[in-house]
Amino acid sequence: SAWAPASVSSTIQLGGSLTRSSAVYSLEKRDSSHGDSHRWTTAVNGAHQGGWVEATTGKGAAKRKIQMLPAAAVDGDLTLYSLDLAPESDSGATSLAVTVSSVQSHQTVPFPAKLAQNAESVYLLWKGDLLAPIAGLSADQRRHVKEIKVRVKTPTPRIVAYETPKGFEAHQQTGSATLTFTSKPGVDLSTLSEQIASVHFQQPEAVAAIRKLDRIVELSHWGNNLAIQDTIDLFNAGPELDGQFARIDFQKASMMRRQGITAIPSLSLSLPASATSPYFYDLVGNVSTSNFRSSSASSYGVLPSQRQKKRNSHVPAVLELKPRYPILGGWNYSFTIGYDLPLGEFVRTRAEKGSGKYLAAVPFLTPIKDVAIDAVRVEIRLPEGARDIHVHTPFPMSTISYPAFIPRLFGKHHTVQQGGAVSWTYLDSTGRPTVVLTKEGCTDMHGGDVLIEYTLPFYVDWFQKPIACASVLASLFVAIAIAKRV
DSSP: EEEEEEEEEEEOOOOOEEEEEEEEEEEEEGGGSSSSEEEEEEEEEEGGGOOEEEEESSSSOOOEEEEEEEEESSSTEEEEEEEEHHHHHHOOOOOOEEEEEEEEOOOOOSSSSSEEOOOOOEEEEEETTTTGGGTOOOOOHHHHHEEEEEEESSSSSSSEEEEEOOTTTEETTTOOOOEEEEEOOOOOOGGOOOOOEEEEEEESSEEEEEEEEEEEEEETTTTEEEEEEEEEEEESSOOEESSSOHHHHHHOOOOOOOOOTTOOOOOOEETTTOOOEEEEEEEEBBBBOOOEEOTTGGGSSOOOOHHHHHHHTOOOOEEEEEEESSSEEOOOEEEEEEEEHHHHHGGGEEEETTSOEEEEEEEEEETTTTTTEEEEEEEEEEETTOEEEEESSOOOOOOOOOOSSSOOOOOOOOOOGGSSEOOOTTTTOOOOOHHHEEEEEEOOOOOOOEEEEEOOHHHHHHHHHHHHHHHHHHHEEEEEEHHOOO
């Protein structure tokens, strides 16, 4: 490529089960003999395992996303991406700053691996290659890099220890939670192999992660309702509990407000402002230790002159979940939550009125800040009779499946659980066409909407269910009449 980085500045934000990194490349344009001036290739570490990757350029109102196309997977954990720099190249720019941001899961490990229940702190260990931002560059482009700087930010200034590779120098100001690694002056970065650094730091709270999340979304035109149900397998990814659980020690920690250090005492979810009728249960039954604050309730703590302004700003509803028991290190807790949303906010008619064409925007998941989700499965049940289904996802999925046929009345169709593409609920006669999406390695950045186009003719929407119910009742009446005459 005609573009080559003169310097690279990277920031790595540690904490929880997610690690955020942002690399800023100061690119300089060379003559066309070095290659294509419209594209530039870089690599992202661990992208093949999932996570979130994004490239941008510019600042403020001039900021724009850059198209990133996966080019190839190279040795190790690196994935090459080709970036489209055509607008900047055509404008005659000779320098450009490109930011490549990523969010990866489980980049840190608890150290020590086991802790007592009454431990005062949790510590995590991070290891990474400081040359990862330039690992995917050619030798020619790496020689063009004069300096690389990596800032590692920890949740607290308490950094127990760190290791610096030979080609770098480390610096930390007193009381600062940022550790800066800078390449040594005069070092040819193209000749260096991996430069592994490690940081042992304090984590101020328990490390929450979700092993599996199953979401079922049901669209009902008759009920004007969009129902969402999430089955979550929550896991404490911090140090495992050393010894037996003592309830009295947990109560003491609660009185001193330290119960959240080694255990997950609660979880807070931000729901759409129009969410209603929430519920929360587990394998035992309904869990009453939860609190739901609707969007309107969030405006009570402000001045009367500010209340109307805040209500119109669509303050999200908040669902605060308190598990049946504290989730200590290595423990897990499976539960189910659900709520209803007005269908009109998420489904719009397409083309002229009465055409039967609809566009639905379905939330892929409800992101939880700093919580990794290892596997997500979303099941979207469309109304009976929906056809001509087209799915548009906000990011690449692991798998996508949906019916390519119109279910027959009272036909024997395989359900989703049987490997089919329909789901059955109350008073269904043909089954609901179901879109099934799966994705591995999700983060709190994967909260986009899945767009689904479908057609639902008015005669199907208005008459299929009443006719099916009437047919069943008529058949039952005839059967009873015949039985009485026999």
